Amino acid sequence: MSDKQTLFADGIxxxxxxxxxxxxxLAQTGPDGKPVPSGQLLLPVVQLPGFTNGLLTLLKQIEAxxxxxxxxxxxxxxxxxxxxxxxxxxxx
Numbered sequence: 263m264s265d266k267q268t269l270f271a272d273g274i275x276x277x278x279x280x281x282x283x284x285x286x287x288l289a290q291t292g293p294d295g296k297p298v299p300s301g302q303l304l305l306p307v308v309q310l311p312g313f314t315n316g317l318l319t320l321l322k323q324i325e326a327x328x329x330x331x332x333x334x335x336x337x338x339x340x341x342x343x344x345x346x347x348x349x350x351x352x353x354x
Contacts, residue, residue, distance in 0.1 A: 272290055272291055273297055284305045288300045
């Protein structure tokens, strides 16, 4: 793996925009069940719509995979759920 930093977040603690940069403080659920900061995502505001659309595309792909995994070819429910999938950023 490269030198990319891995960051886990299960929520957003706060967000602000200063000088054209969106600053999103990401959060993790702490041991007491309350959110604690886990890092900060900085994005140029002009890139925010494209980034958001990318996340929406990812969500649609996840929903499609879950639906596919939950039914067999005849539409009957299945109990097995794949542990991992791979997604493309293009929405294919």
